[in-house]
Amino acid sequence: MARKLMHAVQYNGYGGGVAGLKHVEVPVPAPKKGEILIKTEAASINPFDWKVQKGQLRPIFPRRFPYIPGTDLAGEVIEVGPGVQHFKPGDKVVSMVNPFNGGGLAEFAITKEWVTAARPLEVSAAEGAGLGVAGLTAHQAIAQSAGIKLDGTGPPANILITAASGGVGQYAVQLAKLGNTHVTATCGARNIDLVKSLGANEVIDYKTPDGAALKSPSGRKYDAVIHCVTGIPWSVFEPNLSDNGKVIDITPSLGAIMTFALKKITFSKKQLVPLTLFPKRENYDYLINLVKEGKLKTIIDSKHSLSKAEDAWAKSIDGHATGKIIVEP
Known part of the structure; x- marks a missing residue:
């Protein structure tokens, strides 16, 4: 039996940016087995997209074109495939689509049961949609x-x-402060108060000399760096690390991979x-x-309708969003 049509945003090849996005009816x-069909209530854009x-x-x-981008979403279960045990139609959930196939x-x-989690009424769809990749x-x-x-x-x-x-x-600032940590953070000047409100002990404007050098105002050496941007070489991190300090790079470049290998083989x-x-349902929960x-x-930068998804796409590419960019059908 033919399936009804839905509104989606897709692109047909690499490149094109905002202009490459097309609104379609599909x-x-x-x-299928182990899968869930979700009616989307909110999705979030990530740089990955x-x-x-x-x-x-x-x-x-x-894996193939045309491709519907978007990984993170929150919504309501509409239909479940064979073998799904934990969810039924009507359940409110958050989930991640398979990035090979896309679809957010x-x-x-369509999402997999193993990467889907129940969303209580206290958590809005927009808040839940932000939790995925980020x-x-x-x-x-x-x-x-x-x-x-x-x-x-x-x-x-x-x-x-x-x-x-x-x-x-x-999220990293808030989670780190649940532990026994002193958090130093970098951001733009306009967001310093926000980051302090999330719990950071010290916040540095990344455009200042100390910010560019990643120097703690209190002179601390870092046991770990959660590195969420690109373009900072190892030579900037190294003098700021404690004796056993580590830089955890969430967007590793080829240079970062080479540094990782070099540090390993030299027993640094x-x-x-x-x-x-590696997403896990228990971590989602x-x-x-x-x-x-x-x-x-979840700090929400902005909300956009699916019919204006290009605006959300452009804002993410610009790279200066404060928190999560949300798209709502």
Whole structure:
């Protein structure tokens, strides 16, 4: 039986930026084994999305064209495929689409059960949609790569978070402060008060000399750096690290991978750690519960309708969003 049509945004090849996005009517997808069909209530844009369009991740992403971008979403379960056990139609959820296949910027999307989590009424669709790539990356960087115990029982640590007003940075500051940490953060001058309100102990304008040098105002050396921007060489990090300090790079370049290898083979105590996100439902559940309890919040930069998705796309490419960019059908 033919499926009804839905509004979606897609592109047909690499490049093109905002102009490459096209509004189309395509059939609502049908869930297969272990899959869930979600009616989208909110989706969020990540830099990953437009980097795929630019071809920076070819030939891995996307698997085929035309491609509907968007990874993170929140919405309502409409239909479940065979074998789905934890969800039923009517459930409110947050989830991530398979980035190989895409599908987030559409009225309906297919996700896998194992990367879908229940969303309580206390968590809005926009708040939940922001938690995907950004929230899970921040959690993995802080709790796993940096080894911070988020119940506050671990040893004291000094953490630096770059681009702390961005999508990952805002969550990283809040999560780090759940542990026994002193947080230094960098951001633009206009966002200093915001980042302080998230819990950062010290905030540096990245355009100042000390900001460019990543120097802690209190002279601290960093046990871990959650590095959320590009273009800062290892030579800037190295003098600011403690004896066993590590830089956790969430967007590692080829140069970063080479530095990682060099530090490994030379048995350096100071390490660069490239981070690859491995989403897990239990981590999603943990973050959602923090939002429900008021211990974590999603800073929303702006909201855009699906019919104006180009505006959200352009804002993300510009690179100066404060928090998450949300698209709502």
